[in-house]
Amino acid sequence: MPNKGLRIGLGFDVHAFAKDRKLILGGVEIPHYQGLDGHSDADVLAHAVADALLGAIRGGDIGKLFPDTDPAYKGADSLVLLSAVADLVRERGYEILDIDCVISAQAPKLSPHREAMRENLARAMKIDAENIGVKATTTEHLGFEGREEGISAEAVVLLDRCC
Ligand code: MG
Numbered sequence: 001m002p003n004k005g006l007r008i009g010l011g012f013d014v015h016a017f018a019k020d021r022k023l024i025l026g027g028v029e030i031p032h033y034q035g036l037d038g039h040s041d042a043d044v045l046a047h048a049v050a051d052a053l054l055g056a057i058r059g060g061d062i063g064k065l066f067p068d069t070d071p072a073y074k075g076a077d078s079l080v081l082l083s084a085v086a087d088l089v090r091e092r093g094y095e096i097l098d099i100d101c102v103i104s105a106q107a108p109k110l111s112p113h114r115e116a117m118r119e120n121l122a123r124a125m126k127i128d129a130e131n132i133g134v135k136a137t138t139t140e141h142l143g144f145e146g147r148e149e150g151i152s153a154e155a156v157v158l159l160d161r162c163c
Helices: 044-056 078-091 111-125
Strands: 006-018 094-104 132-137 150-161
Touching: 006 044, 044 078, 044 094, 044 111, 044 150, 078 094, 078 111, 111 132
Parallel strands: 094 132
Antiparallel strands: 006 150, 094 150
């Protein structure tokens, strides 16, 4: 059966913890003794969502769009990058129907920040916060997330051709 225009996208990202960095997830600055390392603000959740959107429009990835060798993106607010990716999705003729995400982090506890993350991401993409889910899990002390060496995030998106 022909696909009438639905597209799915999957995004995954990892950033390592580093001292003297802020921890920013979904645009929320979360109090913690260490933050994530990266060329931009290292918002691993925003990066996973952006890559899922780009995957769905076969648009490459954020590393290609916003290279970490480009000084323009040093310290960049990843919500601004995500907003540009969402605009690109619409330019390609797709609307964002639904998004779900999971952050894997042993610490800190992220559930108190979940609603703020959803609202920030939704605002950046100009979608309703009802259409984005954010969950967090520990990895039961297993793997790099469990050893508190870094945080990973995954996102899936569903797009539909709109015009
Ligand atoms: Mg990244």
